[in-house]
Amino acid sequence: MSMIHVSTTVNGDEVDFVCDPRETLLDVLRDRLALTGAKEGCGTGDCGACSVMVDDRLVCSCLMLGAEAEGKSIATVEGLAKGEDLHPLQEKFIEHAALQCGICTPGILVATKALLDKNPDPTETEVRYWLAGNLCRCTGYDKIIRAVMDTAADLRKAS
Amino acid sequence: MSVSRPLPHDAARLHVTGQARYVDDIPSPAGTLHLAFGLSEITHGRITHLDLDPVRQAPGVKCVLVADDLPAANDVSPSAHDEPLLSTGSVHYVGQPIFLVVAASHQQARRAARMAVIDYAEEPAILTIDEALAADSRFENGPVEWATGDADQAIRDADHQLSRSLTMGGQEHFYLEGQAALAWPQEGGDMLVNTSTQHPTEIQHKVAEALGVPMHAVRVETRRMGGGFGGKESQGNALAVACAVAARATGRPCKMRYDRDDDMVITGKRHDFRIDYTVGYDEDGRIRGVFFEQFARCGWAMDLSLPVADRAMLHSDNAYHIENMRITSHRLKTNTQSATAYRGFGGPQGMLGIERVLDDVAFALGRDPLDVRRRNFYPSASAGSVPATTHYGMPVEDFVLDDICDRLAASSDYAARRQAVRDWNAANPILKKGIALTPVKFGISFTLTHLNQAGALVHVYQDGSIHLNHGGTEMGQGLFQKVAQVAAARFGVDLSMIKITATDTAKVPNTSATAASSGSDLNGMAVRIACDTIRDRLASFLAERHQAEAADVIFRDGQVHVGAESYPFATVINEAYMARISLSATGYYKTPKITWDRIRGRGRPFFYFAYGASVSEVVIDTLTGENRILRTDILHDAGASLNPALDIGQVEGAYVQGAGWLTMEELVWDDAGRLRTHAPSTYKIPACSDRPDDFRVTLYEMENREDTIYRSKAVGEPPFMHGISVLMALSDAVAACGSGGLYPDLDAPATPEQLLTAIERQRAAS
Numbered sequence: 001m002s003m004i005h006v007s008t009t010v011n012g013d014e015v016d017f018v019c020d021p022r023e024t025l026l027d028v029l030r031d032r033l034a035l036t037g038a039k040e041g042c043g044t045g046d047c048g049a050c051s052v053m054v055d056d057r058l059v060c061s062c063l064m065l066g067a068e069a070e071g072k073s074i075a076t077v078e079g080l081a082k083g084e085d086l087h088p089l090q091e092k093f094i095e096h097a098a099l100q101c102g103i104c105t106p107g108i109l110v111a112t113k114a115l116l117d118k119n120p121d122p123t124e125t126e127v128r129y130w131l132a133g134n135l136c137r138c139t140g141y142d143k144i145i146r147a148v149m150d151t152a153a154d155l156r157k158a159s
Numbered sequence: 160m161s162v163s164r165p166l167p168h169d170a171a172r173l174h175v176t177g178q179a180r181y182v183d184d185i186p187s188p189a190g191t192l193h194l195a196f197g198l199s200e201i202t203h204g205r206i207t208h209l210d211l212d213p214v215r216q217a218p219g220v221k222c223v224l225v226a227d228d229l230p231a232a233n234d235v236s237p238s239a240h241d242e243p244l245l246s247t248g249s250v251h252y253v254g255q256p257i258f259l260v261v262a263a264s265h266q267q268a269r270r271a272a273r274m275a276v277i278d279y280a281e282e283p284a285i286l287t288i289d290e291a292l293a294a295d296s297r298f299e300n301g302p303v304e305w306a307t308g309d310a311d312q313a314i315r316d317a318d319h320q321l322s323r324s325l326t327m328g329g330q331e332h333f334y335l336e337g338q339a340a341l342a343w344p345q346e347g348g349d350m351l352v353n354t355s356t357q358h359p360t361e362i363q364h365k366v367a368e369a370l371g372v373p374m375h376a377v378r379v380e381t382r383r384m385g386g387g388f389g390g391k392e393s394q395g396n397a398l399a400v401a402c403a404v405a406a407r408a409t410g411r412p413c414k415m416r417y418d419r420d421d422d423m424v425i426t427g428k429r430h431d432f433r434i435d436y437t438v439g440y441d442e443d444g445r446i447r448g449v450f451f452e453q454f455a456r457c458g459w460a461m462d463l464s465l466p467v468a469d470r471a472m473l474h475s476d477n478a479y480h481i482e483n484m485r486i487t488s489h490r491l492k493t494n495t496q497s498a499t500a501y502r503g504f505g506g507p508q509g510m511l512g513i514e515r516v517l518d519d520v521a522f523a524l525g526r527d528p529l530d531v532r533r534r535n536f537y538p539s540a541s542a543g544s545v546p547a548t549t550h551y552g553m554p555v556e557d558f559v560l561d562d563i564c565d566r567l568a569a570s571s572d573y574a575a576r577r578q579a580v581r582d583w584n585a586a587n588p589i590l591k592k593g594i595a596l597t598p599v600k601f602g603i604s605f606t607l608t609h610l611n612q613a614g615a616l617v618h619v620y621q622d623g624s625i626h627l628n629h630g631g632t633e634m635g636q637g638l639f640q641k642v643a644q645v646a647a648a649r650f651g652v653d654l655s656m657i658k659i660t661a662t663d664t665a666k667v668p669n670t671s672a673t674a675a676s677s678g679s680d681l682n683g684m685a686v687r688i689a690c691d692t693i694r695d696r697l698a699s700f701l702a703e704r705h706q707a708e709a710a711d712v713i714f715r716d717g718q719v720h721v722g723a724e725s726y727p728f729a730t731v732i733n734e735a736y737m738a739r740i741s742l743s744a745t746g747y748y749k750t751p752k753i754t755w756d757r758i759r760g761r762g763r764p765f766f767y768f769a770y771g772a773s774v775s776e777v778v779i780d781t782l783t784g785e786n787r788i789l790r791t792d793i794l795h796d797a798g799a800s801l802n803p804a805l806d807i808g809q810v811e812g813a814y815v816q817g818a819g820w821l822t823m824e825e826l827v828w829d830d831a832g833r834l835r836t837h838a839p840s841t842y843k844i845p846a847c848s849d850r851p852d853d854f855r856v857t858l859y860e861m862e863n864r865e866d867t868i869y870r871s872k873a874v875g876e877p878p879f880m881h882g883i884s885v886l887m888a889l890s891d892a893v894a895a896c897g898s899g900g901l902y903p904d905l906d907a908p909a910t911p912e913q914l915l916t917a918i919e920r921q922r923a924a925s
């Protein structure tokens with residue numbers, strides 16, 4: 001099958017790649033761009049481990065083709081920190097021990113940031129239902145919620 | 160000191176930045192090939208014709224291997240040599256690997272694996288417990304039976320008797336990282352394997368057998384897993400062996416990861432059970448005798464089913480001193496995935512059996528289940544008292560559930576809330592509430608006594624930095640951090656001086672699986688011993704140099720104190736190096752006190768017990784069966800916790816996973832033996848929206864009376880069984896739909912459908 005050339009932006013950098021038209025954005029990120037922060041937990045849009053932002057929309061990168069990234073702007077977990085400076089969400093996830101094996105964490109961080117960007121003052125229920133598409137098998141979610149609520153409160157204070 | 164501090168996971172910064180490398184994230188060396196299995200499409204039969212030409216001709220395929228192509232052993236079983244990597248002509252379940260495709264990419268391998276043309280001569284399949292019993296299809300020659308006292312007589316002599324049956328489903332591990340392995344061929348035929356496993360030594364062993372080389376020619380390295388839960392104790396063998404034989408055949412690095420559907424279809428899960436019980440009890444709620452008949456569906460191969468079924472028998476008492484007990488355990492062989500280790504390892508199934516009995520008895524007597532439970536507790540540990548013994552002859556010397564239940568009942572306001580639930584139910588016809596408090600007593604140690612050993616390797620480099628290695632594996636539970644805290648405490652240095660390194664069979668040999676909750680007990684001790692060996696050498700060296708006693712040399716706050724003087728740790732290390740003191744040591748630990756005769760079912764299989772209790776309050780919608788956990792309170796015994804943040808995380812995660820097992824995680828096989836719930840679209844694990852609205856977890860801070868690492872207790876598995884309080888609370892809520900005459904008799908998982916049926920039974924009876 002002939003390969004497709006794609007020009008896109010990933011975490012603010014202009015990126016060009018070629019891919020098989022059947023390849024998912026997740027496979028492109030992981031195998032071609034060496035950005036392995038997004039994980040494959042199911043490949044069917046049910047677990048959220050592959051969450052990324054595409055033009056300010058939260059998507060499961062396992063459900064989108066790499067070729068569809070043409071002209072779009074992609075943000076992944078790798079772009080969350082600024083150099084050595086962690087994003088407040090990342091700090092709070094560490095502080096609240098909101099992770100165990102950590103493999104769901106990148107997807108949850110990306111999804112949470114998407115929520116806080118559009119709703120800086122979510123209720124706990126809103127957070128719980130927003131994150132219902134991000135499975136975590138280890139933590140039981142409580143510390144995740146605590147970390148999110150705490151970050152939101154801090155960010156509101158800072159703004 | 161670094162122990163007992165609530166420090167975050169050692170890799171937390173790597174996790175939140177996406178830098179933590181799981182097997183599939185390791186940059187593949189150039190030329191890496193990718194593998195996929197071709198799977199059996201039928202439940203049981205013989206392969207009469209296998210046409211692999213379409214597979215070979217598919218795009219990207221380098222080669223296809225069948226059983227005859229394998230260089231040596233064709234076995235990935237952890238025990239009985241009954242599990243071929245690739246079928247030798249017969250197939251025993253839908254999903255059994257028949258051939259191995261080696262291709263240029265993961266997708267190409269998977270697509271090609273579907274293209275084989277296979278003809279089978281089908282044979283009758285055994286899928287259910289009843290079918291297996293009818294065909295006498297089982298492991299071991301017959302059922303295993305243990306008894307204490309005279310259960311039959313005691314049941315007859317009691318005021319009341321009742322008999323019932325409970326079925327409980329299995330459980331998919333759903334580790335978020337699927338199984339994965341990567342094999343790199345080395346010079347001279349050696350093989351390096353990176354794999355997501357709880358048991359690197361077993362991978363080394365199976366790969367060596369498969370390649371026909373000594374174990375010294377195989378090195379296995381595991382840095383971390385994206386969850387394990389028992390599902391990576393033996394189920395990773397197939398991938399690692401496949402990668403190794405393909406790497407040998409092609410001379411290229413080979414990588415394999417299961418797609419989620421393949422993972423769920425191929426690998427084993429928690430054993431589903433049916434437990435039949437007959438109990439004799441007195442008017443006051445005291446149980447006189449119980450007879451359990453446990454039926455475990457083990458699947459097609461033995462795997463770890465025997466010790467799993469044993470542990471179910473061992474936990475048939477839970478917290479209760481029952482002097483007359485008889486247990487018969489049937490280990491049934493069926494044409495399904497080979498059921499395997501899963502957090503609790505049979506313990507949850509056995510414990511649910513007795514908890515159901517207590518609940519049933521309380522209902523029959525119209526008493527608060529907590530009263531009936533407490534009436535049957537083992538006597539509390541107290542100085543001078545003679546401990547009661549379990550049904551397998553082990554004295555219960557550390558029983559603390561009276562105190563735990565007192566405290567939990569008070570902190571959760573159990574009695575008042577139970578009344579409030581009653582009041583709510585009297586006033587509300589549609590939404591019904593239920594509440595339950597259940598205890599946990601869980602035995603800690605591998606029941607195979609020889610597995611209770613561990614090794615460690617510690618190096619101190621010239622600059623004072625420390626390299627730490629041990630046989631335990633990291634699956635998210637925070638083992639590496641806890642053990643590093645131990646090492647930092649022994650040397651009195653900051654945690655940043657310790658480098659945690661990947662589990663590696665070349666550094667510490669002959670390790671046991673990280674399982675049975677034993678990770679920090681065993682490896683923490685082995686590391687302590689290794690550190691102390693080096694520390695003692697340093698102390699003697701300093702004592703001699705400064706005319707002091709070695710016993711007076713203290714390691715604290717990054718300094719080494721000798722009498723009135725103190726020196727920076729790094730300076731001491733450098734001087735010791737110059738004085739030619741060895742700065743590297745191994746540590747070895749074996750658990751004391753344990754003896755076990757599994758045939759007779761007698762002995763002391765456990766070093767100690769871990770305890771805890773939980774209260775769950777639920778609400779059900781009687782029109783739809785939908786339900787929610789409103790509030791959960793847990794008080795859990797982690798001994799003197801090595802790290803309260805990590806331990807509370809274990810308790811929370813285990814509870815939610817346990818509640819998932821008993822309420823929403825339903826495995827469905829169709830009549831043809833195909834697993835129909837093989838993806839998260841059809842198999843539902845708890846999501847963020849399912850966790851309790853109000854979730855309060857506290858550790859019961861009390862030193863372990865046994866001499867464990869800093870008097871801590873194991874915490875991986877025991878809290879899983881707090882999920883039982885959810886099922887009991889749901890049962891309480893269902894009972895509120897009737898007039899009190901009919902026991903709800905819920906099976907697990909209590910899905911909305913199940914609840915609705917049970918509610919209808921109540922309404923019909925009242």
Ligand code: FES
Pocket residue numbers: 039040041042043044045046047048049050051060061062063
């Ligand atoms: S991998 Fe994309 S949602 Fe699970």
Ligand code: FES
Pocket residue numbers: 099100101102103104105135136137138139335385386635
């Ligand atoms: S921390 Fe393991 S899946 Fe969330």
